[in-house]
Amino acid sequence: MQKKMCRMCESKSLEMVLDLGFHPPSDAFLDAEELNQPEIFYPLRIVICESCGLWQLDYVIDPKILYQKNYPYESSTTKTGRNHYTEMASTLAKKFAKPGELAIDIGSNVGVLLQGLKEHGLKVLGIDPAGNIAAKAIQNGINTIVDFFSLEIAKKIKKEFGEAKIITGTNVFAHIDNLADFMRGIDYLLLPKGVFVIEAPYLLELVKNLEYDTIYHEHLSYLSLKPLSKFLDKFGFEMFGAEKQNIHGGTIRFLMARKGNYAIAKDVAEFIKIEEDEKIHDVKYIKDWFAQEVKNHKYELLKLLLNLKSMGKRISGISAPAKGNTLLNYCGIDAGILEYLTEKAVIKIGSYTPGSHIKIEPDEKLLDDMPDYALILAWNFADEIMKSMKVFKNRGGKFIIPIPKPIII
Numbered sequence: 001m002q003k004k005m006c007r008m009c010e011s012k013s014l015e016m017v018l019d020l021g022f023h024p025p026s027d028a029f030l031d032a033e034e035l036n037q038p039e040i041f042y043p044l045r046i047v048i049c050e051s052c053g054l055w056q057l058d059y060v061i062d063p064k065i066l067y068q069k070n071y072p073y074e075s076s077t078t079k080t081g082r083n084h085y086t087e088m089a090s091t092l093a094k095k096f097a098k099p100g101e102l103a104i105d106i107g108s109n110v111g112v113l114l115q116g117l118k119e120h121g122l123k124v125l126g127i128d129p130a131g132n133i134a135a136k137a138i139q140n141g142i143n144t145i146v147d148f149f150s151l152e153i154a155k156k157i158k159k160e161f162g163e164a165k166i167i168t169g170t171n172v173f174a175h176i177d178n179l180a181d182f183m184r185g186i187d188y189l190l191l192p193k194g195v196f197v198i199e200a201p202y203l204l205e206l207v208k209n210l211e212y213d214t215i216y217h218e219h220l221s222y223l224s225l226k227p228l229s230k231f232l233d234k235f236g237f238e239m240f241g242a243e244k245q246n247i248h249g250g251t252i253r254f255l256m257a258r259k260g261n262y263a264i265a266k267d268v269a270e271f272i273k274i275e276e277d278e279k280i281h282d283v284k285y286i287k288d289w290f291a292q293e294v295k296n297h298k299y300e301l302l303k304l305l306l307n308l309k310s311m312g313k314r315i316s317g318i319s320a321p322a323k324g325n326t327l328l329n330y331c332g333i334d335a336g337i338l339e340y341l342t343e344k345a346v347i348k349i350g351s352y353t354p355g356s357h358i359k360i361e362p363d364e365k366l367l368d369d370m371p372d373y374a375l376i377l378a379w380n381f382a383d384e385i386m387k388s389m390k391v392f393k394n395r396g397g398k399f400i401i402p403i404p405k406p407i408i409i
């Protein structure tokens with residue numbers, strides 16, 4: 001469905017700045033049978049709201065279609081991921097809660113963050129729409145409701161579990177279409193001095209490091225401080241902290257609460273100033289510069305891969321993250337260029353990438369087969385991947401990191 005109104009401020013002045021073409025949902029990995037079926041491609045375009053500055057997709061796929069499949073992302077797949085959430089739990093529990101208070105994680109995945117909060121004595125509750133992933137959390141002893149978060153669900157939760165001191169959402173806020181209903185749900189469920197903490201890819205990093213592959217249909221909004229602050233104000237909330245995180249490329253943590261409850265860190269004003277200086281909300285600048293850089297990147301990456309192919313080199317890929325599919329489909333990289341991808345996550349092995357139809361094999365295949373090059377699609381975990389696959393390099397294989405500029409290591 002095409003949206004005609006800003007998701008945060010409801011302005012109708014939306015200006016298209018980047019068109020990535022048509023893509024299948026980036027988590028819709030296919031099994032061998034499905035390769036023979038038609039595949040639906042949806043527009044993937046960024047518009048900027050001229051009133052509040054929010055970057056957003058103008059085309060929204062029905063969440064029932066987007067999330068109905070066995071959602072393949074597990075937050076505990078990588079060591080970096082696990083460490084990050086364990087540390088986040090510890091920081092939040094110490095700063096904002098007392099043992100016995102309730103912490104709720106929206107989009108709780110397999111429950112890594114909640115596990116950490118539980119270890120600090122908090123009562124915990126997860127909410128996640130993906131049944132297969134939530135089942136794992138429940139197995140691990142994390143009480144999880146299988147649903148999308150909304151005001152309606154917030155009412156049910158409050159009745160049964162009471163109000164929360166901490167509500168978190170990592171990589172979930174940007175996925176929400178009806179943000180106003182979501183925020184009303186937070187307002188309803190949070191204790192008066194409760195904190196609402198989200199983590200999301202930071203727009204500033206997306207622009208500066210050309211992380212355009214983080215644009216995909218699940219990510220409806222691309223968050224920055226300026227539009228978010230304006231949005232929070234409508235609900236009597238404010239941002240009192242903003243902290244960059246060293247995970248997923250450029251992630252930022254936003255700390256929010258009802259106005260006047262917490263001292264506002266000076267970083268908040270500083271980030272807003274940087275956003276202005278970098279002109280990330282400037283429609284003309286983004287259209288003229290950023291959109292062109294994205295195109296140039298495509299030419300450069302393709303040139304590199306096609307040159308290698310023409311020299312008779314064999315190339316495969318390592319890792320099959322959702323963002324990899326934006327890169328593959330936008331650049332037109334298919335099984336004719338990358339012979340296969342390899343993965344650690346068992347859930348993806350044996351399936352094919354949406355659109356580009358590249359088979360996903362276990363990581364071991366790379367070492368048995370030894371192609372000449374391996375393109376790292378989860379470039380945000382490149383260090384960890386190169387370390388765990390160092391045998392590939394020792395045997396003469398080379399890694400290609402695609403973002404921000406394609407490099408061979």
Ligand SMILES: [Zn+2]
Binds near residue numbers: 010054
């Ligand atoms: Zn707006």
